[in-house]
Amino acid sequence: MMTSTIKVMINGSTFELPATATLADAVALLPLKPPFAAAINLQFIPNTAYHHTPLHDADQIDLIAPVTGG
Amino acid sequence: MTMYSEKTPDDALVLYGQSFASRLLLGSSRYPSPGVLQAAVKLAQPAMLTASLRRQNLQAGEAAPNTFWALLAELNVPVLPNTAGCHSLQEVITTAQMAREVFGTPWLKLELIGDDYTLQPDTLNLVDAASRLIKDGFQVLPYCTEDLVLCQRLVDVGCQALMPWAAPIGTGKGPLNPYALRTLRSRLDVPLLVDAGLGLPSHACQVMEWGFDGVLLNTAVALAQDPVRMAGAFADATRAGRAAFLSGVMPEHDSAQPSTPVLGTPFWHQA
Numbered sequence: 001m002m003t004s005t006i007k008v009m010i011n012g013s014t015f016e017l018p019a020t021a022t023l024a025d026a027v028a029l030l031p032l033k034p035p036f037a038a039a040i041n042l043q044f045i046p047n048t049a050y051h052h053t054p055l056h057d058a059d060q061i062d063l064i065a066p067v068t069g070g
Numbered sequence: 071m072t073m074y075s076e077k078t079p080d081d082a083l084v085l086y087g088q089s090f091a092s093r094l095l096l097g098s099s100r101y102p103s104p105g106v107l108q109a110a111v112k113l114a115q116p117a118m119l120t121a122s123l124r125r126q127n128l129q130a131g132e133a134a135p136n137t138f139w140a141l142l143a144e145l146n147v148p149v150l151p152n153t154a155g156c157h158s159l160q161e162v163i164t165t166a167q168m169a170r171e172v173f174g175t176p177w178l179k180l181e182l183i184g185d186d187y188t189l190q191p192d193t194l195n196l197v198d199a200a201s202r203l204i205k206d207g208f209q210v211l212p213y214c215t216e217d218l219v220l221c222q223r224l225v226d227v228g229c230q231a232l233m234p235w236a237a238p239i240g241t242g243k244g245p246l247n248p249y250a251l252r253t254l255r256s257r258l259d260v261p262l263l264v265d266a267g268l269g270l271p272s273h274a275c276q277v278m279e280w281g282f283d284g285v286l287l288n289t290a291v292a293l294a295q296d297p298v299r300m301a302g303a304f305a306d307a308t309r310a311g312r313a314a315f316l317s318g319v320m321p322e323h324d325s326a327q328p329s330t331p332v333l334g335t336p337f338w339h340q341a
Contacts, residue, residue: 011125030128033135037123037168042160044167062125064168066139068107069122069152070097070239070288 006057017055024050026061036065081316083117083284085231085261086209090117093278094308095150095263097288101297104141110291110301111145117284118150120179123169150211152179157192162199166208178203179233179265179286180212189239189266193220201227213265216250218257225260232258233265233286236277240289242269245277255281271300271307278311279319 005016010026017026023038023045038045039062045053055061082089096116101107111119121142142149151169156162162182170176182199184192191214203210204227212224216234224232234254237243244267245251255262261283268274274285285308294300 011128013128030126032126032128035136035139035172036126037171039164039168042164044164044171047171063128064123064172065126065136066142066172067122067124068097068099068101068138069120069154070099 003057006055006059008055008057008059008061010061011063019057021055022051023053023055023061026055027063030063032063033065036063038063081312083261085211090148091115092117092305092308093284093312094274094305095120095265095284095286096291096301097286098138099288100292102292104137106297107292108141108145109298111147113298114291114301114305116147116305118177119145119147120150120152120286120288121173122152122154123165123172148177149173149175150177150179151175152213153181155183156181157183159195159199159202163202163206166203167206170208176207176209178208178210180210191215191235193217196220197223197227200224200229204228211263216247216254218250218254221254221258225258229260231261231263231283233263235266236264236273237267239266241267242290243267244269244273248280251277251282252280271303274304275307275311275314278308279314281315284308 004019006019006021007014007016023040027050041060082091083093092115094114094116095118096111096114097120098107101110151173153162153165156165162180166178169178180200180203182192182196184190193215196212196214200210200212210229211231211233212229213233213235214220214224221232221234234251236245263284263286264277264282265286268285268287269290277285287304291297291301291304
């Protein structure tokens, strides 16, 4: 039997989302300011693909932004 | 020593076909404040400014605008994203792809760390990483050691410029292995930018005198008591070293050579 929710890790924190959630849904829930980029399970997801990228239980999502660097 | 032979008439630094007026690249980290970084960049006029990517804080409620992003836009200096902190091939590739989307540039300072204590590059996997990224369209500037064979292999897979370290990142020790660095310079005919470990403007001047094409530094400027003045000092030293290299350095002698003419010396007598 399918569960109605999934648990994913986003930047190290656990979030519970509908089982039908896409990456776009997850991004919309979060206090993000552009620019940022996303990866799921260490695979880059282009921003044009957020809407048709389904999430799965236990996915590890990284949302990263520009910072200073050497 | 082989003179690097692709100097343009105005002596611009040319990387992957793109010309840069400055031979100094600056990091953007560890400055006392964004204002100090901004002033340092405005004074030094670097060819590029490095930047990085880190996880967004999702616990902060309403997210604040990214002030660093706004500062980059204001500075209008080409950005060189890095892959700092990556320890595996997959981490490097994914970070590079994310950086390209965020910063809108194919430039990449490839950092693949093999040892956390020295931050030494993972020399066994660096060539494979560079090869894959170049095939994916990146303009890769690999942070590497001064190992000649490693650097040759990086050139073989398409790196059009290399960034050998002078010393471990942030140590400020200056060139620890002058022999290997000078050997590298004499054997490779691609632009070589000394990256990491420079602490003094004289270090930058020294490697430029040896024929290196540029320097990249961060901590030596950012942690100076007056980072803005130090940024200017490094810019001057980099230009001075380059001018000295192009001028042709005099040969060394083991014995003294009087600079004043000996002929006609008064009161001269044979001992």
